[in-house]
Each structure stands twice: as structure tokens, then as C-alpha cells.
Amino acid sequence: SASALKRNIVAAARGQRMLNGRTLAPTVNHGSSAGLKVLAVLYKGGEAAKQEPRLLGSVENQLGIREWLEAQGHEYIVTDSKEGPDSVFQKELKDTDILITTPFHPGYLTRELIKTAPRLKLCVTAGVGSDHIDLDAAVEREIQVLEVTGSNVVSVAEHVMMSILLLVHNFVPAHEMIERGEWQVSDIARNAFDLEGKVIGTLGAGRIGRLVLERLKPFNPKELLYYDYAPLSAENAEKLGARRVEDLKEFVSQCDIITINAPLHEGTRGLVNADLLSHFKPGAWLVNTARGAICVAEDVAAALKTGQLNGYAGDVWNVQPAPRDHPWRHMKNHLGGGNGMVPHYSGTTLDAQARYAAGTKEILERYFEGKAQEPANVIVGLGKYETKSYGQR
Numbered sequence: 001s002a003s004a005l006k007r008n009i010v011a012a013a014r015g016q017r018m019l020n021g022r023t024l025a026p027t028v029n030h031g032s033s034a035g036l037k038v039l040a041v042l043y044k045g046g047e048a049a050k051q052e053p054r055l056l057g058s059v060e061n062q063l064g065i066r067e068w069l070e071a072q073g074h075e076y077i078v079t080d081s082k083e084g085p086d087s088v089f090q091k092e093l094k095d096t097d098i099l100i101t102t103p104f105h106p107g108y109l110t111r112e113l114i115k116t117a118p119r120l121k122l123c124v125t126a127g128v129g130s131d132h133i134d135l136d137a138a139v140e141r142e143i144q145v146l147e148v149t150g151s152n153v154v155s156v157a158e159h160v161m162m163s164i165l166l167l168v169h170n171f172v173p174a175h176e177m178i179e180r181g182e183w184q185v186s187d188i189a190r191n192a193f194d195l196e197g198k199v200i201g202t203l204g205a206g207r208i209g210r211l212v213l214e215r216l217k218p219f220n221p222k223e224l225l226y227y228d229y230a231p232l233s234a235e236n237a238e239k240l241g242a243r244r245v246e247d248l249k250e251f252v253s254q255c256d257i258i259t260i261n262a263p264l265h266e267g268t269r270g271l272v273n274a275d276l277l278s279h280f281k282p283g284a285w286l287v288n289t290a291r292g293a294i295c296v297a298e299d300v301a302a303a304l305k306t307g308q309l310n311g312y313a314g315d316v317w318n319v320q321p322a323p324r325d326h327p328w329r330h331m332k333n334h335l336g337g338g339n340g341m342v343p344h345y346s347g348t349t350l351d352a353q354a355r356y357a358a359g360t361k362e363i364l365e366r367y368f369e370g371k372a373q374e375p376a377n378v379i380v381g382l383g384k385y386e387t388k389s390y391g392q393r
């Protein structure tokens with residue numbers, strides 16, 4: 001129709017494309033479709049990756065895209081060496097066109113490093129969460145940042161459920177007791193509870209937060225709460241039966257269990273600090289699979305020690321890999337339990353890897369062919385944020 005044609009012309013003038021009336025993210029290709037240098041920073045898979053080809057996110061298995069990239073005349077460098085000026089990451093970045101990283105072994109792309117990479121046009125996060133990239137600097141330099149949105153959200157939501165259950169049921173010390181050859185039920189049962197009847201809240205009610213609420217509902221909690229500047233749709237709020245609490249301190253003071261499911265950005269960095277923890281219900285459990293730096297590491301360890309927290313679990317750390325002496329490795333509550341920390345792997349199950357490897361390839365394919373990207377995958381488009389999840393701006 002004439003109005004659709006007019007909309008298309010207006011959109012084209014803005015560098016956007018329309019498909020059935022839907023605005024697609026700007027086409028990302030800058031003109032060159034062959035001979036690009038693609039650099040991927042992935043984690044080392046070692047023996048496991050040789051034995052298990054489905055460990056696609058490892059240096060050894062290279063997201064399964066080497067042959068495909070090389071057949072099109074692109075160069076593909078894959079490394080796990082990412083720290084310091086002598087790392088392969090920092091050296092190769094200088095003439096890289098496309099950077100692939102994962103949140104599991106993040107190549108930290110700082111503003112300073114971006115200055116050393118004049119050819120860089122596209123960053124692809126194989127997974128979800130691009131806080132390891134200085135997004136403001138990417139906006140300024142017109143470097144686009146895409147994620148494989150949704151690729152591992154079920155994996156994480158399931159991990160959150162497991163972590164909540166293992167803290168509340170005091171599982172880890174119980175298993176450790178068994179390994180030590182001991183058997184003293186009362187030492188475990190004195191701090192074991194049920195989920196049923198508890199107040200459970202999610203800080204962040206996006207894709208993962210919603211999946212967690214959905215999975216919590218059948219456990220018959222006393223109430224489900226959420227804190228997010230973006231309210232749930234009326235339909236979701238009703239389906240999930242979750243009540244929004246708009247004040248953060250009020251939110252944390254009402255919850256027996258809190259799960260964090262918001263991205264790391266300037267509005268969430270260090271949000272869970274000694275001050276906020278002092279507003280938690282004494283003896284609350286906290287699960288954080290979002291990003292380690294949302295919590296102040298020392299403050300969480302101190303709260304566990306004093307009993308302000310009864311337990312803390314998650315897989316994300318403020319520095320990755322976490323140093324051997326990181327307080328979260330050994331922190332305990334006063335009964336010697338309450339620690340459910342693991343390395344960052346909730347979003348890299350083999351099922352998730354299949355999805356984020358395929359999603360990474362699709363993003364690259366669209367880029368090479370000059371096609372518009374799936375809007376939900378675009379975190380930073382050409383010179384602007386395309387997501388509302390990384391803070392209110």
C-alpha cells in the first residue's frame with residue numbers, strides 16, 4: 001500500500017529496514033564481504049574438548065565455524081590468551097574486523113583497547129551478557145555489539161532453580177559430610193528448609209527472571225516478587241503471579257530468597273553492597289547467576305559470616321577466572337555451609353553451546369550478506385543502544 005511504501009522510504013532514509021511493518025535493526029555490513037579478520041576469545045577446553053566435540057565454545061572446537069569462515073576467504077584466529085599487552089587477544093585485535101567473545105572467559109574490551117583496534121566493526125557475544133565490552137565506547141566508535149539473545153536463558157533459569165534448592169535444603173554441607181565418611185543428620189537438618197511458603201523475589205524480570213518465576217510457581221511460595229524498572233506485561237504478571245515492588249530496599253526486606261537476573265551496567269555495578277545487604281531479611285538466601293560485579297565480593301562474604309545472609313550461590317565472579325584466594329571460594333555461614341559457588345558455566349551447558357554457536361554463525365552470515373539482524377540480538381547498533389536492558393538512559 002502507499003502508506004507501507006512511505007514507511008519503507010522513511011525507514012530506508014534512517015538506515016533501517018522494514019519487514020511486514022516491523023522495523024529491523026540496521027544492516028550491519030560496512031561493505032566488505034571477504035578477506036575479513038575474525039578473532040575469537042574462547043575458553044581452553046583441554047582434554048575434555050578433544051573427547052567431547054560438542055564443547056563448541058572451546059578454543060579447540062572454535063564454535064564449529066572455521067571451515068565455513070575460511071571457505072569464504074576470511075581469516076580466523078582463536079585464542080584463550082586474553083590478559084595483558086602480550087596476549088594474543090590484545091596483539092591480534094589491532095587489525096581485527098570482527099571480535100567474538102564469550103562471557104565465560106571474557107576478553108575484556110576496554111575503551112583503551114578499542115582505541116588500538118581501528119578496523120573493529122562488529123563484536124559478537126557467543127552467549128548472553130556483553131558487559132565485558134565497554135558499550136559506551138562501542139557506541140561512540142560505531143562498533144556494533146550483538147548477542148545470541150535467549151540462547152542460554154533456560155540453562156541459567158534451571159541453574160538458578162538448582163542453586164535456590166541447594167541453599168535452602170542445605171545440600172552442599174550434606175554431600176561434603178558424606179564424602180568425609182561421616183553421618184550426622186542433625187548437623188544438616190538444623191539449617192535445612194523448604195521452598196514452599198517462602199517469599200521469593202527476582203531482581204530483574206527479563207527473559208531469565210521470567211523463566212525463573214515460571215519455574216518457582218509450582219513450588220507454592222508464599223509470594224513471588226520482582227524489582228525491575230521495566231514492568232512485566234499485564235499478561236505475564238498475571239500468568240506468573242508476581243507482584244512488583246518499586247523500591248529496592250523494600251523489595252529486599254520482604255524476600256526470604258533473592259535471585260539476581262539483571263545485566264551488569266552502571267546502574268547495577270556494586271548494587272548489592274553492605275548498605276543494601278543490611279536491608280535484607282536476616283538469614284536470607286541470595287543467588288546470583290547474572291554478573292559477579294553486581295555484588296561487592298567482600299560485603300557478601302561478611303554478610304554470610306555475620307548471618308545476615310544464610311547462603312550465597314552462583315557461577316559468576318567479578319574477575320574471571322577467579323583468583324585462587326577469591327573470598328567467594330571459601331566463604332561460609334556460621335554453620336560451615338551456605339556456599340553454592342561454581343565456575344561460570346550455567347549458560348554453557350552442551351545444549352546451550354549448540355544454540356549459541358548456531359546463533360553466532362547466523363549473526364555472521366547476516367553480516368556478510370548485508371542482511372538486517374534479528375532486533376533482539378542487537379545490544380549496540382550503529383552508534384546507539386538498541387536494547388533497554390542495559391540501564392535507563
Ligand code: NAD
Binds near residue numbers: 203227262290345390
Ligand atoms: P534480558 O535483557 O532479557 O533481561 C534483563 C532484565 O533486567 C530487563 O528486564 C531489564 O529491565 C532488567 N534490569 C536492568 N537493569 C536493572 C536494574 N538496575 N534493576 C532491576 N532490573 C534491571 O536479559 P536476560 O536474558 O534475562 O539475561 C540477564 C543477564 O543474565 C545477562 O545480561 C547476563 O549478565 C546474565 N546471564 C548469565 C549467564 C550465565 O551463564 N551465568 C548466561 C546468560 C545470561
